[in-house]
Amino acid sequence: MFERLVAYLDSIKARDPAPRSRWEILTYPGVWALFYHRIAHWLFEAELFFLARLVNHWSRMVTGIDIHPGAKIGKNFFLDHGFSVIGETAEIGDNVTMYQHVTLGGTNPTNGVGGKRHPTIEDDVILGSGAQVIGPVTVGRRARIGANAVVTDEVPEGATMIGLKARSTLVPAEEWMKEFVPYGTPCEDAEGNRIDCIEKLESELRSMREEIAALRAEREPQRRSGTAD
Template sequence: MFDRLIATLDSIVARDPSPRSRWEVLTYPGLWAVGFHRVSHWLFESGLFFLARLVNHVARMLTAIDIHPGAKIGKHLFIDHGFTVIGETAEIGDNVTLYQCVTLGGTNPTNGIPGKRHPTLCDNVIIGSGAQILGPITLGPRARVGANSVVTKDVPEGATMVGIPARQMLVEADDYAREFMPYGTPCGDRFDPATQKLEILECQIAVLAKQVEALKAERDSAPVAIAPADPVTLPRKGKRA
């Protein structure tokens, strides 16, 4: 158990540039919220629903993070700052990062029968602050969701989603290959939600500019075919009177 705690602390230090030591991470509300959830989830699975809810409410009062006891959470979940809501049927893989004010919310089943109502997040998913992930959808491994985005459809592996409703944006291959991208999107060193749309447009323009340059280079390197000139016909001299 101690080794698992150390591994979790190290995983958070690797994803957050602010802590100077593991001791600081021990004060993070997200760490405590996940710890309380481990207890409440065990009670929930044992059929002790009232006690599970009681632990859940105590955790919410102390951390401002609401994780339903029925949610399934993998290893090394990092909830940065808090104010996050995770629904009952949500499933979270390993090494997932959620920034503040994220909601993994549910939708009402069309058949009226309770079932899978909340999203599934695969391994290494990053959700930006204020994002809303709604319904029984799946976010593939290493998917990223930008700040304040609303996702209501499945997200493929490695995709970056931004906007309302969220749409996939172009990302450079070297950005995709990175092990971890802070704040979910590679739109620049500064990523202020107030300038989010401008940042996204700048990214898209930069990618399109590179594609245009590549097309120009390909055109310039291609051999130019010279069409044969039409023969010149000289006018005949008329007869003198």
């Protein structure tokens, strides 16, 4: 048990340069929210739903993080800062990093039956601050959801999603496979790639304008000749 706790704290320290010691990490609200969730989820699985909700309610009051007791969370989950919401049927894999104000929300079933209505987050995913992942979609392994992105569709493995509604960046997934990207947003690389693309489009546009101008210059004498006749 102690070794598992140490390994968990070390996994957080590897992703966050702020803490000076493991003791400092133990003050993080995300760590306590996960601790309370483990208890609440055990009660939920035992069908002690009211007690599970009591633990969930206490956790939300003291941490500012709302994790439904039914949510399934894997190993080394790092919820930085907090103020996030994780729905009942959400499933989170191993080594997932979630920053503040993230929502793993559900869709309203038209038939009134709950079922699977929250996202599945696979291993090594990073969810940037303010990201909203809505509905029973799957975010593939090692994907990055940028800050304030809104995701309502499936996210392929290794993709980086940005924007509202979220779209994939121009950085190919197979070329963007770094071990860890803070806040899930590769700002410099993605921005540089977009600038290159814009410059290429502008160059092609200039070339097309030059070709059109040349064609007009060729046809102008013919048009004048026809008018003179």
